[in-house]
Amino acid sequence: MQKYVIKGGKPLYGEIEIGGAKNAAVAILPAALLVDGVCRIENIPQISDVTLILRIIEELGAEVRFLNKNTVQIDSTHITSCHVPDELSRKMRASYYLIGALLGRFGQAVVSMPGGCDLGSRPIDLHIRSFESLGAKVDVVSGYVHATAPEQGLHGTTIYMDQASVGATMNTILAAACSNGRTVIENAAKEPHIVDLANFLNSMGADIRGAGTDVIRIHGVQHLHGGSYSIIPDQIEAGTYMAAVTAAGGDVLIRNVIPKHLDCITAKLVEMGAQVEEMGDAVRVTRTGALKRVNIKTMPYPGFPTDMQPQISACLCVAEGTSVVNEGIWENRYRYVGEFRRMGAQIQVDGKIAVIEGVNRLMGASLRACDLRAGAAMVIAGLAAHGETEISRIFYIERGYENLVEKLQGVGADIRLVEDGNEETQREADVG
Ligand code: EPU
Numbered sequence: 001m002q003k004y005v006i007k008g009g010k011p012l013y014g015e016i017e018i019g020g021a022k023n024a025a026v027a028i029l030p031a032a033l034l035v036d037g038v039c040r041i042e043n044i045p046q047i048s049d050v051t052l053i054l055r056i057i058e059e060l061g062a063e064v065r066f067l068n069k070n071t072v073q074i075d076s077t078h079i080t081s082c083h084v085p086d087e088l089s090r091k092m093r094a095s096y097y098l099i100g101a102l103l104g105r106f107g108q109a110v111v112s113m114p115g116g117c118d119l120g121s122r123p124i125d126l127h128i129r130s131f132e133s134l135g136a137k138v139d140v141v142s143g144y145v146h147a148t149a150p151e152q153g154l155h156g157t158t159i160y161m162d163q164a165s166v167g168a169t170m171n172t173i174l175a176a177a178c179s180n181g182r183t184v185i186e187n188a189a190k191e192p193h194i195v196d197l198a199n200f201l202n203s204m205g206a207d208i209r210g211a212g213t214d215v216i217r218i219h220g221v222q223h224l225h226g227g228s229y230s231i232i233p234d235q236i237e238a239g240t241y242m243a244a245v246t247a248a249g250g251d252v253l254i255r256n257v258i259p260k261h262l263d264c265i266t267a268k269l270v271e272m273g274a275q276v277e278e279m280g281d282a283v284r285v286t287r288t289g290a291l292k293r294v295n296i297k298t299m300p301y302p303g304f305p306t307d308m309q310p311q312i313s314a315c316l317c318v319a320e321g322t323s324v325v326n327e328g329i330w331e332n333r334y335r336y337v338g339e340f341r342r343m344g345a346q347i348q349v350d351g352k353i354a355v356i357e358g359v360n361r362l363m364g365a366s367l368r369a370c371d372l373r374a375g376a377a378m379v380i381a382g383l384a385a386h387g388e389t390e391i392s393r394i395f396y397i398e399r400g401y402e403n404l405v406e407k408l409q410g411v412g413a414d415i416r417l418v419e420d421g422n423e424e425t426q427r428e429a430d431v432g
Pocket of ligand 1 (some may be wrong): 023026094122123124125126127128163164165166167168189283296307329330333372373400
């Protein structure tokens, strides 16, 4: 196991290249199971969640071959199993996409209940209700979801999502893409990765319209053919580095982004006192003066993303004045607060509300990452702090950030990977 050691207090200067979107990749790779042929998928991020999902797909019988470090070729012609074992599935949340993909292509799926970061209760009732509306029989037995389509296949229908769930919207698209007839998803989630999944499937022959709005219409097709597709840049990875520059100060060009996807993040960083300049497929972030307090409420896209809440809170710890953060999606996304307090941060949490009293400086401390975005926020706090910060349990961070150390070193950060001999950390990594 390894940990990060950061010597903070240095502004960041230079350029960072953003990789492919994690939350698009973890849906598009399972979507390749729907394709009767060979898919070539580019701009795949090199992160452990992607490694895991590719391992699962391979175990099901797909041929997976990397053409270069960010391009993978998947041939799902000879799938031999629709059973996803527990030891792989429970290590990540996105394994639930295998239910929709396997059910859609083969009419059956047996997938262990998903794991993933602990952000509070993470039910999949909306996914199950959608599969049932499409005609599937779904049972949860001994921790496994068993889903079976009727003999004549899944049938189109209208599905109203009680909540605009990202995962349930994507899973419904996966199950319905090759069903009989027309499916309408109302109150669908609108995140950029939903549009990306629909674009991927459409480029393989699906007929999905309206992704990116709250009504998605899917005309089921008989067959999806192979093809090539490139995944969109990661909105949250870009936002994380934008927040890092805002917290640590400096001037960084962040390349390979879709600036429109960053609007909700840019608006808050500008309100805090950073300058953000859009330049085609890049944004330049500059911060020299003091940071100002802001209020944040996380919401589904195009609102401020919950996956940026810990990172912006790291910035607010060193802003002038009192900020109020309202977590609107997850019930337990403040588990990092105790770690920030070790650095001298002044934060009070009451349910979904955090009140952050900005301090002049954070002090380096020894921290433990507790989930993916919380871990990224600890890196930001470490970059802004005076003195040395150590962050252990970095396997959480590696689930979603490709080459984080190299990218930050490239803009002058003093961050190193060192061996972490702690056996307890090793045991936790083993259980995902
Ligand atoms: N919900 C239900 N029932 C369901 C599904 C969701 O009640 O069947 C509730 C959840 O409890 C939550 C809300 O609906 O309160 C939204 O959940 P959603 O389904 O949108 O989240 P998700 O699909 O499980 C994805 C991302 C998360 C991100 C959320 C919100 C993936 C693999 N995960 O999760 O990403 O926070 O959308 O944008 O795409 C991360 O990347 O760090 C991460 C946690």
